[in-house]
Amino acid sequence: MNALNVVAALAVFASTSAAQATPNFAGRWTSDPEPAAAPQAGRAGGPAGRGGGPPPTMGSGWGSTITIAHDAATLVVEYAFFGRGDMQAPLKFTFALDGSPAKNSVMMGRDIQVQTSRAVWEGEKLAITTTSTIPNPAGTGAPFTTEIKQLLSVESPTSLVVETMRPGVLGGTASTTRTVYRKL
Numbered sequence: 001m002n003a004l005n006v007v008a009a010l011a012v013f014a015s016t017s018a019a020q021a022t023p024n025f026a027g028r029w030t031s032d033p034e035p036a037a038a039p040q041a042g043r044a045g046g047p048a049g050r051g052g053g054p055p056p057t058m059g060s061g062w063g064s065t066i067t068i069a070h071d072a073a074t075l076v077v078e079y080a081f082f083g084r085g086d087m088q089a090p091l092k093f094t095f096a097l098d099g100s101p102a103k104n105s106v107m108m109g110r111d112i113q114v115q116t117s118r119a120v121w122e123g124e125k126l127a128i129t130t131t132s133t134i135p136n137p138a139g140t141g142a143p144f145t146t147e148i149k150q151l152l153s154v155e156s157p158t159s160l161v162v163e164t165m166r167p168g169v170l171g172g173t174a175s176t177t178r179t180v181y182r183k184l
Contacts, residue, residue: 023124023154026070029181031059060150060162060179064135068160075096075119075126095128109133126152144169158183 058064063079070076075095082088084141093104099120106113117130128150133143151163168174 022121022126024070025068025126025152025154025160028067028184029160030065031181046105053077054145059177060181061163062162063149063165065183065184093117097121097126120154122151124153128152155180 040134062077063081066077066079068075068077073096075097076092077095078090078092080090088107091106093115094102095117096102097119099118102117102119104115104117106115113132113134115130115132117128119128121127129147130150131145131147133145136142136144146167146169148164148167151161151165152164153161155161162179162181162184163176164179165176166174
């Protein structure tokens, strides 16, 4: 093998390695608040969704300030859900990056909700699909299962995007939200 072939082989290897690199989501991130909707003509301004504009969205589902730890095997997302007076620890979700199921438990109301998530790479985006079984809010007593998908991507070293797809529940409309976080 001559020197030119060695250089060409190294260049192909380097470009292949660079193309396969996955983004690193580690850091502390905060989302910008959505701009306030202007009141509609002839209606008094008020909270969004009450004649003052579109209803608020559920965003990423993780809150406005999140901390992410990321290594080759796991992604850990932590955020404060409760207020300081509630004396509750921040919520913490751990996801295995090899596609295996990861279970996270959340105390909501008077019951523990167990969520099962699978995280897989879709190109440079991390897709986290979370399944939860919760009591039916219609009061029938029969639980139902819902699935939420979140796509994480890095637009720049200081910009994280979380696209969250939620199914329509109890006949409602499916929704997709896009939350942009900036690095603190």
